[in-house]
């Protein structure tokens with residue numbers, strides 16, 4: 001069996017949450033690193049990608065695929081601080097599929113890495129950067145036996161969910177998205193069917209969801225329902241609200257596990273082998 005691992009580098013949503021009550025689950029925003037054999041795929045470029053980039057630099061990784069769900073700040077703000085992007089021996093591909101023709105991925109990156117918002121422009125990246133645009137449900141062939149299936153998510157300004165298939169196993173990354181109560185999103189269900197792991201936007205709970213209609217996020221209970229319907233044994237609760245302290249997230253994990261044995265709450269530093277563990281299906 002080939003190496004297929006995921007590591008969480010940032011699990012927060014909306015904004016980093018650096019505070020003493022959050023040290024266990026971490027404060028950084030969305031970033032997940034995948035190791036597929038000797039290849040590296042990074043999902044989102046929130047503040048978590050800063051630590052991820054440092055690690056990749058130390059390991060002398062020189063080829064990186066970065067798949068963006070969308071370009072809200074919490075998913076891109078770390079991109080200007082990825083050390084390997086400033087090294088001329090590195091090749092990187094940056095994918096975006098949520099822009100729907102309004103802009104290209106390159107224009108989007110140039111749009112936020114520019115004065116007066118930021119002093120360094122992307123042309124100062126020394127790495128060879130290949131910006132790739134797509135439209136869901138395109139399937140992205142990342143080479144090396146890695147394929148990324150894509151799905152359009154229900155989120156203000158758009159977002160894209162991914163399913164990474166490698167070595168006969170699959171991990172799905174579904175954030176940020178809002179579900180319709182009482183109705184499964186058929187496109188998401190089709191994407192996740194039979195996968196081993198789903199990382200899911202669990203910003204809210206069913207109990208408080210009515211107050212947040214239109215915010216573009218979902219609940220851990222909807223994640224459980226999707227995992228059951230799609231026969232996915234492992235659910236990773238992700239995109240934690242700033243108010244979710246270690247104490248609350250620990251309690252949430254116990255509650256979610258009582259409902260679905262394969263539930264885990266994402267925390268910075270969590271590493272899992274895709275295909276191991278989870279709930280009996």
Ligand SMILES: [Zn+2]
Pocket residue numbers: 013014072074075176239
């Ligand atoms: Zn977000």
Ligand SMILES: [Zn+2]
Pocket residue numbers: 070072155176216
């Ligand atoms: Zn968002």
